Amino acid sequence: MLNPDRLFGQVAHKLAVGIIRGGSAAGELLPNEADIRSEISVSRTAYREAVKFLTGKGLVEARPKSGTRVAPRESWNLLDPDVLAWHFEADPNEKFIRDLFELRLFVEPSAARLAAQRRSADDLARIEAAYRGMTVNPPYAEPTVQADLSFHEAIFEATRNPPLQCLAPAVCATIQWSLFLKAPDDRFFFTASLVDHERVLDAISQRDGDLAAARMSGLVIDSLNSTLRLLAGRALENAG
Amino acid sequence: MLNPDRLFGQVAHKLAVGIIRGGSAAGELLPNEADIRSEISVSRTAYREAVKFLTGKGLVEARPKSGTRVAPRESWNLLDPDVLAWHFEADPNEKFIRDLFELRLFVEPSAARLAAQRRSADDLARIEAAYRGMTVNPPYAEPTVQADLSFHEAIFEATRNPPLQCLAPAVCATIQWSLFLKAPDDRFFFTASLVDHERVLDAISQRDGDLAAARMSGLVIDSLNSTLRLLAGRALENAG
DNA sequence: TTCCCGGATAAAGTCATACGATACGAACGG
DNA sequence: CCGTTCGTATCGTATGACTTTATCCGGGAA
Numbered sequence: 001m002l003n004p005d006r007l008f009g010q011v012a013h014k015l016a017v018g019i020i021r022g023g024s025a026a027g028e029l030l031p032n033e034a035d036i037r038s039e040i041s042v043s044r045t046a047y048r049e050a051v052k053f054l055t056g057k058g059l060v061e062a063r064p065k066s067g068t069r070v071a072p073r074e075s076w077n078l079l080d081p082d083v084l085a086w087h088f089e090a091d092p093n094e095k096f097i098r099d100l101f102e103l104r105l106f107v108e109p110s111a112a113r114l115a116a117q118r119r120s121a122d123d124l125a126r127i128e129a130a131y132r133g134m135t136v137n138p139p140y141a142e143p144t145v146q147a148d149l150s151f152h153e154a155i156f157e158a159t160r161n162p163p164l165q166c167l168a169p170a171v172c173a174t175i176q177w178s179l180f181l182k183a184p185d186d187r188f189f190f191t192a193s194l195v196d197h198e199r200v201l202d203a204i205s206q207r208d209g210d211l212a213a214a215r216m217s218g219l220v221i222d223s224l225n226s227t228l229r230l231l232a233g234r235a236l237e238n239a240g
Numbered sequence: 241m242l243n244p245d246r247l248f249g250q251v252a253h254k255l256a257v258g259i260i261r262g263g264s265a266a267g268e269l270l271p272n273e274a275d276i277r278s279e280i281s282v283s284r285t286a287y288r289e290a291v292k293f294l295t296g297k298g299l300v301e302a303r304p305k306s307g308t309r310v311a312p313r314e315s316w317n318l319l320d321p322d323v324l325a326w327h328f329e330a331d332p333n334e335k336f337i338r339d340l341f342e343l344r345l346f347v348e349p350s351a352a353r354l355a356a357q358r359r360s361a362d363d364l365a366r367i368e369a370a371y372r373g374m375t376v377n378p379p380y381a382e383p384t385v386q387a388d389l390s391f392h393e394a395i396f397e398a399t400r401n402p403p404l405q406c407l408a409p410a411v412c413a414t415i416q417w418s419l420f421l422k423a424p425d426d427r428f429f430f431t432a433s434l435v436d437h438e439r440v441l442d443a444i445s446q447r448d449g450d451l452a453a454a455r456m457s458g459l460v461i462d463s464l465n466s467t468l469r470l471l472a473g474r475a476l477e478n479a480g
Numbered sequence: 481t482t483c484c485c486g487g488a489t490a491a492a493g494t495c496a497t498a499c500g501a502t503a504c505g506a507a508c509g510g
Numbered sequence: 511c512c513g514t515t516c517g518t519a520t521c522g523t524a525t526g527a528c529t530t531t532a533t534c535c536g537g538g539a540a
Contacts, residue, residue, distance in 0.1 A: 043524045052289040056296025064492040065532040099401045110346040163318045283495045305503040
């Protein structure tokens with residue numbers, strides 16, 4: 001994850017949010033020197049390292065003489081935790097949220113199935129501990145959110161499939177954002193979500209793969225529906 | 241993608257392959273200056289930019305005064321095209337291949353279902369053109385491989401889900417590697433694969449999501465089986 | 481008129497150097 | 511023997527100069 005303490009990290013963050021918000025397909029960035037001098041006063045070193053950092057994530061591509069351009073969106077690594085975080089900060093539109101939930105719907109049930117089949121005792125203990133963390137803390141409080149994230153992350157770890165585990169950060173970012181959204185007062189959904197989680201835990205505990213997958217599907221769908229409802233409510237607020 | 245023309249790109253490649261092959265969990269990297277001076281004669285700028293590039297992909301983490309360390313494998317972005325390519329170059333072990341095919345098995349059928357439901361006429365034309373490209377060229381020739389990759393990529397594009405599309409490069413890298421492996425003489429598999437592809441194309445053409453998903457599952461499973469058989473044969477060769 | 485070639489040019493790439501800050505360890509003193 | 515302090519190693523940042531490369535444009539040839 002991006003370290004905001006370092007100067008180059010701050011520059012990278014600033015550039016990234018601008019790029020994502022701007023959404024230019026192949027627009028050229030400001031000339032290096034002008035950017036450095038006018039916008040932010042930072043050395044060439046820090047700026048270049050920030051650009052290289054973003055290059056690694058597919059956000060920009062620099063070519064001599066032609067300038068540093070914003071890369072086409074297809075080459076952005078949308079599953080990268082940093083890129084995802086920047087998206088939520090810059091432009092959390094509904095389409096993007098739906099797409100992410102759709103991805104969850106494809107991946108998480110399968111992950112749950114694998115977890116049920118392959119979990120060790122330790123894996124189960126971690127998942128169960130995370131679930132307990134969700135029950136003992138107040139709804140939507142910080143520890144509860146962390147426990148929720150841990151729950152899903154632990155399931156991914158239990159799959160013993162490293163490439164698959166790479167999707168965990170993306171899933172967690174989605175969950176975190178949706179929980180942040182519904183902070184106010186959705187008590188009813190919270191208890192329903194708790195039940196969903198418990199049922200998944202139970203299936204994994206029983207080593208029943210199909211059951212775990214089905215219940216995880218239910219969990220994701222419930223989560224999506226409540227998020228969309230909140231999003232719609234918020235849209236109404238903004239309109240009225 | 242990493243540009244091998246630039247010096248920092250070569251340094252990044254060298255470092256990355258070394259890291260992945262070495263597989264040290266949290267081992268400290270060589271001291272900057274010693275590395276620069278002895279191994280490769282390159283300026284500090286180029287080295288640092290390479291490190292920043294790798295930092296963006298989660299391979300290393302540099303902490304002030306403590307040294308630049310190899311990041312724990314969980315934070316590597318295994319789905320990144322560059323990281324994947326480095327893996328195939330450095331350490332293409334069977335477990336890794338199986339994991340990637342497992343991921344394909346979870347993701348591609350769902351993608352095919354979406355593609356069948358949402359495809360435009362243009363999408364279908366692209367998929368069909370790719371399929372034709374596979375039939376008119378000789379088996380396992382370069383154009384055939386490219387057509388195969390285009391086939392799967394076009395399906396991902398037809399899903400209209402950008403985050404999901406980010407998995408396309410990973411899928412394509414897996415396919416490319418497995419095709420490269422079976423270059424010699426697996427005529428039988430090739431025709432079978434062709435049939436698999438045609439059936440998927442047909443289902444997408446009919447807008448039958450469930451059928452497309454089922455047939456894509458079959459395609460991936462067939463591909464996995466033939467790849468594993470080749471891998472086993474190769475292992476026997478090495479042993480004998 | 482059109483096409484091709486080559487030089488001017490601008491921007492990124494690379495290099496060398498310097499200074500600052502801090503984590504880690506070693507030496508020193510109590 | 512333990513704690514403090516000081517030195518060293520290493521990363522972060524800054525700066526200026528030089529190199530490489532790709533685009534653009536103008537001139538000459540077909």
